[in-house]
Amino acid sequence: MNQVLTRLREHELYAKVSKCSFSQETISFLGHIVERGRIRMDPKKVQAIEEWQPPSDVHDLCSFLGLANYYWHFVKGYSEIARPMMDLLKKTETWNWTPQCQEFFDNLKRAMVTDHVLALPDMSKSFVVETDTSDFALGGVLMQDDHLVAFESRKLKDIEWRYSVHEKELLVVVHCLRLWRHYLLGSPFVVKTDNTAYRAGSSNHAADALSRRADLAGLGSVAALASSAVSTSIRDRARELLSKDSAAQGLVQLVEQGKARQFWLEDGLLMTKGNRLYVPKGGDLMKSLISECHDTLWARH
Secondary structure, three states, X not given: OHHHHHHHHHOOOOOOHHHOOOOOOXXXXXXXXXXXXXXXXXXXXXXXXXXXXXXXXXXXXXXXXXXXXXXXXXXXXXXXXXXHHHHOOOOOOOOOOOXXXXXXXXXXHHHHHOOOEEEOOOOOOXXXXXXXXXXXXEEXXXXXXXXXXXXXXXXXXXXXXXXXXXXXXXXXXXXXXXHOHHHHOOOOEEEEOOOOOOOOHHHOHHHHHHHOOHHHOOOOOHHHHOOXXXXXXXXXXXXXXXXXXXXXXXXXXXXXXXXXXXXXXXXXXXXXXXXXXXXXXXXXXXXXXXXXXXXXXXXXX
16 A cells, blocks of 8 residues: 555655545456456446347447447457357448347357456466467467466457468467566466367477378378478479369469458468368379378278
């Protein structure tokens, strides 16, 4: 208390006594209830959301989302849950409240009224940053001693829709570290992603060594295709046939114009959702790919 009052005095700032509360275990502040070591939504605001009637027009929907958006940081994956409602605000959309819209509305209300309590951070302890991403949104959780400190969620930008899975995983990590840098700078922290396919080689020597054998390199991704001479020839063949496949060229043009959300170009190859390779028509490329995936010693087919 002395430090706060001293700082106010130093900067010639004044506090109105009638608006101050001292020695309180719980206090209501800007729609939040702040308690010892934690913060939660004001029950009055929660009740208002719970009792909100279905909107009759865009204006009503904007009012509801305005309140919901204020508390987005209490809801894990908020952007993903609220996305269908946000889409109704687009000028290109004609207002039509369907049963599906009602379902989306109820889902968002249900997520908002669930009792979410966030812990206040202790800067003397370490943090854990957990991240995840989907086809259209990214999200993260900041934790400390298994207690939730903060949620993050946002829609992917147009250019980010075309990122590969690994690029999206890296994107959400960088985004969360930037967002929570005021907590993380100077504090030890651990980042956990949902990329369970990866395990550091330093903690898995045998599997790491086996996974790097060039003679066992199979077709897992574009990166894996570069592991052997056979795979390199397949990649080169795929690039060659891509220019002769009329359907593929149509997709390439859409990608270059930024109009293809489900496809992108990577190392001269056409990729689609799930980091999968578009296989051009022509030649025996399809047969070669099937052989590499199914006829190797480790495939067990």
